Amino acid sequence: GAVVSQHPSWVICKSGTSVKIECRSLDFQATTMFWYRQFPKQSLMLMATSNEGSKATYEQGVEKDKFLINHASLTLSTLTVTSAHPEDSSFYICSARPADTDTQYFGPGTRLTVL
Amino acid sequence: AQSVAQPEDQVNVAEGNPLTVKCTYSVSGNPYLFWYVQYPNRGLQFLLKYITGDNLVKGSYGFEAEFNKSQTSFHLKKPSALVSDSALYFCAVRDWGNFNKFYFGSGTKLNVKP
Numbered sequence: 001g002a003v004v005s006q007h008p009s010w011v012i013c014k015s016g017t018s019v020k021i022e023c024r025s026l027d028f029q030a031t032t033m034f035w036y037r038q039f040p041k042q043s044l045m046l047m048a049t050s051n052e053g054s055k056a057t058y059e060q061g062v063e064k065d066k067f068l069i070n071h072a073s074l075t076l077s078t079l080t081v082t083s084a085h086p087e088d089s090s091f092y093i094c095s096a097r098p099a100d101t102d103t104q105y106f107g108p109g110t111r112l113t114v115l
Numbered sequence: 116a117q118s119v120a121q122p123e124d125q126v127n128v129a130e131g132n133p134l135t136v137k138c139t140y141s142v143s144g145n146p147y148l149f150w151y152v153q154y155p156n157r158g159l160q161f162l163l164k165y166i167t168g169d170n171l172v173k174g175s176y177g178f179e180a181e182f183n184k185s186q187t188s189f190h191l192k193k194p195s196a197l198v199s200d201s202a203l204y205f206c207a208v209r210d211w212g213n214f215n216k217f218y219f220g221s222g223t224k225l226n227v228k229p
Binding site for chain 1: 147149151156157158159160161164166205209214215216217219220221222
């Protein structure tokens with residue numbers, strides 16, 4: 001139980017284009033989903049918290065206009081990296097929290113490479 | 116403010132030997148502590164958590180962790196390491212005021228050699 005999927009698992013795009021990453025909770029409903037960024041050999045940095053049906057809460061220093069988050073349903077959240085640049089290249093990981101627990105369950109991550 | 120520290124970047128252990136991955140915490144209020152494991156190019160997998168109760172918490176894949184309030188530690192342990200345990204391990208603490216927010220340690224790479 002508590003499986004979270006991400007799509008795509010990896011993506012390569014040209015500088016200036018936008019990329020959408022999907023995060024799905026497969027066997028539970030997630031009122032809250034989270035987006036993290038992980039740099040090589042470093043820990044996870046929380047980018048934003050996404051609540052179904054409301055605007056995402058962004059962490060300090062994260063550009064909300066660049067990293068658009070939509071939590072359209074209880075099982076789906078999307079992260080769109082707009083006008084991507086090489087410095088946006090990273091490993092993006094989502095997590096989802098069932099309503100009845102404080103445990104977060106993580107997706108497998110998406111490797112974004114911007115050329 | 117909440118934080119966790121993992122003092123070791125890397126831990127090496129021989130297969131069959133016991134392993135310990137260290138974590139210390141700093142919190143205001145009661146600590147809510149977690150351990151996650153990450154395999155290469157994968158997301159994090161939940162291993163175990165401590166909320167309250169017994170100081171020894173048992174989790175997935177034979178792992179356990181010992182909560183020590185006086186030493187503010189939450190070390191991850193396993194009696195007999197497997198080569199397949201080789202991965203990156205993260206300790207995390209949940210924010211006291213915002214239960215949605217987790218603070219992760221820097222991670223410890225565990226190498227189990229045959």
